[in-house]
Amino acid sequence: MADTRAPDPRFRKQPNRQSRSCKVCRLRKVKCDRVKPCHACCAHGYPSKCVYENVPDEDAQPISQAEEIRNLRDEIRDLRARIDVRQDGSRAQDLQRLDQLESLFESIRSAPPRVVESLVKDIRTAHGGLKDELVPVGPWEGHDAYKNYGRQSRGSSVSTLVVRNRGSDVEEINFNDSVEYDEDDYEDEISVRSGSDSSSSGATSIMNMQRPVVDVFVERFVDAFAPEVDLKSGRAGALRAAAGIRMFSPLISDAYEAVSVAFFGRSVQNKQIEASGFRLxxxxxxxxxxxxxxxxxxxxxxxxxxxxxxxxxxxxERTTQSGVSAHVRGAVRLIEHRGPENHMYGVEHLMFTELRPYWITLMIQIGGALAARKPSFLAEEEWKTIPWSAGTTTKDILHHLLDLAADIPGLLAQSDAFQEKQLESVMSTHEIAVKQSTLWNGITELTAKLRQWVIDWVECYPDGAPREVEQTEDQDFPIFQRRDLRTGAIFTPTKISYPNLLLAQTMCLYYSFRLILSSVDKRPVDRVTPMEQYDLGCGICRTLEWYILTAPGNMINRLAFPTRVAWEAFPDGGPERQFLVEVLQLVEKRHALGLWGSAMPELSVRENSPLNSDSP
Known part of the structure; x- marks a missing residue:
């Protein structure tokens, strides 16, 4: 007989309810304010990791500053459109409403977290209505994180940052055993003046910028360095995603303002605007x-x-010859210090995966330029697997190539150590044979893997293989000419066309890796011959026109390293070098990239190569 007794209320199962705290706060066992991202996550520098589980009732949903900012942007845009067409009495009312919205937008966009938290909660409480007490802008003026900002808003005084620069040498990032950025080399004097008086003896030119103007600069910078492209062009959304969280971090906000203002000034050739960014x-x-x-x-x-x-x-800007290398060394050490598990989600995952070609190629480059080659931590299995283990993105043809290329610094380090021991004459004949055999076996194995990669990924590429196309003079681009190595005659070869940008970038990196590996390949058989090395360099040059004319924004930076590798594959004074000189100058002019105009000596892979050598 079935038991029909009512269940004991003491043991009644409670309905499942999701926690109202974000996962990070719950794990850290700290109070969560239910803002998305919450104050605690922002304060600790992890806004993109602030994740809430689905909650059934609407009242329990977290508040999103990003959502409110989007709503305010849309309403401001609609109001401006109505104001432009209206001439009746309601226009004044719309203007007042627009002033309120812009002030509120400024507050949410740039206030400290505690202010933003209060504003957004009040907006949600009002369900779309603005309360008068929310309108004033700048209740955080004098706050440490913002006291040096040059800001101007309605009804408030002007605060201007004035900086004189005397130099631009840069050191490496400092954490633990790395080196430091030394701002003393960047500034002679920093002074903040408030009020309308802008006179100052000896001060450099001053530019006061309202926040909406800075937002325009940031958007233009993001469009250039993180254009919206499909996956077949290669992922390029990291800097765009990072710009979306800059309102939660004064450090990111300052960095975006400095970089974007300087970039805008350089791109429009306005020295005053460019200097304003540089002063930050x-x-x-x-x-x-x-x-x-x-x-x-x-x-x-x-x-x-x-x-x-x-x-x-x-x-x-290319502030110094060592600037890029210094920042790269700091970035690579920072990534290693963070560990692979901190690159599985959000902006951090995008920053690591999208820029992984830079980390691997520049690990190769740094070793060559500084004669300090060593195996790369990126060759470790955990760095090839853990960042993708959460399924945030999947590996494509490029990342499968980079898995192999991560082993190149280790082989270069072996070669350097072997040559050094030979010069010191401290090894026996047996030791020489063993070390030489170990190096050659490593090169043989990696070469075989690279060839298999071509079979598995390039020859079977779903969008088709690269195509040979005749070069024509109707494009506003230099014509590449090469030599016939048997006769010495100069002729115009075909250029290479690709089905998409991702394959073009990947093939140029493949040519570069084969060239670099061949520089230490002294095997008696099956090594890359000088003629094959020349053809690999030509492969990069024959790709440049298609990629540079096709890539949106500054995605051309993805070919900076291959271009420098090609430069070093050719003799000085030949038509190949002349072509590259014209390409570098063209890119600097069109895209305002000082790095390209210098011929990128800091990206040299030559051991002990002076940074000024072979520059146009």
Missing amino acids: YPRVLRGLQDALNDPERCKAESTLVTVILLLAFESV
């Missing part, structure tokens, strides 16, 4: 140095984003 640079360096010295903040995504932005700054 010392404060970004100080903020970054403080973050790197903090045991917890040094692993925050805001720190990683800022380091990447400074790399972009150097590609635009």
Whole structure:
């Protein structure tokens, strides 16, 4: 007989309810304010990791500053459109409403987290209506994180940052055993003046920018360095995603402002605007140095984003010959310090995976330029697997190539150590034979893997293989000419056309890796011959026109390293070098990239190569 007794209420199963705290706060056992991202996550530098589980009732849903900002943008846009066409009495009312919305947008966009938290909660409480007490802008004026900003808003005084620059030498990032950014080399004097009086003896030119203007600069920078492209062009959304969280981090906000203003000024050839961005640079360096010295903040995504932005700054301004290398060394050490598990989600995952070609190629380059080659931590299995283990993205043809290329620094280090021991004459004949055999076996194995990669991924590429196309003079692009190595005659070869940008970038990196590996390949058989090396360099040059004319924005930076490798594959004074000189000058002119105009000597892979050698 069935038991029909009512269940004991003491043992009644409670309905499943999701926690109202985000996962990070629940794990850390701290109070969560239910803002998305919450104050705690923002304060610790992990806004993109603030995740909430689905909650059935609407009242329990987390608040999203990003959502409110989008709503405010849309309403401001609609109001401006109505104001432009209206001439009746309601126009004044719309103007007042527009002033309120813009003030509120400024508050949410740039206020400290505690202010943003209160504003957004009040908006949600009002269900779309604005309360008068929310309108004033700048209740955080004087706050440490914003006291040096040059800001101007309705009804408030002007605060202007004035900086004199005297130099531009840069050091490496400092955390633990690395080196430091030294802002003393960037600034002679920093002074903040408030009020309408802008006179100052000896001060450099001053530019006051309202926040909406800076937003325009940031959007233009993001469009250039992180254009919206499909997966077949290669992922390019990391800097765009990072720009979306900059309102939660003063460090990221400062970095975006400095880089984007300088880039805009350079792109429109306005020295005053460019200098305004450059003057913000010392404060970004100080903020970054403080973050790197903090045991917890040094692993925050805001720190990683800022380091990447400074790399972009150097590609635009090229403040010194060692600037790019210094920032790269710091970025690579920062990534290693963070560990692979901190690159599985969000902006951090995008920053690591999208820029992985830079990390691997520049690990190769740094070793060559500094004669300090060593195996790369990126060759370890955990770095090839863990960042993708959450399924945030999947590996494509490029990343499968990079899995193999990560082993190249280790082989270069073996070769350097072997040659050094030979010169010192400290090895026996047996030791020489063993070390030489180990090196050759490593080169043989990696060469075989690269050839198999071509079979598995290039020859079976779903969108088709690269095509040979005749070069014509109707395109505004230099004509590449090469030599017939048997006769010495100069002729115009075909150029290479690709089904998409991803394959073009990948093939140029493949040519580069084969060239670099061949530089230490002394095997008696099956090694790359000088003629094959020349053809690999020509393969890069024959790709440049298609890629540079096809790639949107500054995605052409993805071919910076292959272009420099090709430069070093050719003799000075030949038609190949002349073609590359014209290409570099063209890119600098069209895209305002100072790095390309210098012929990128800091990307040299030659051991002990002086940074100024072979520059046009």
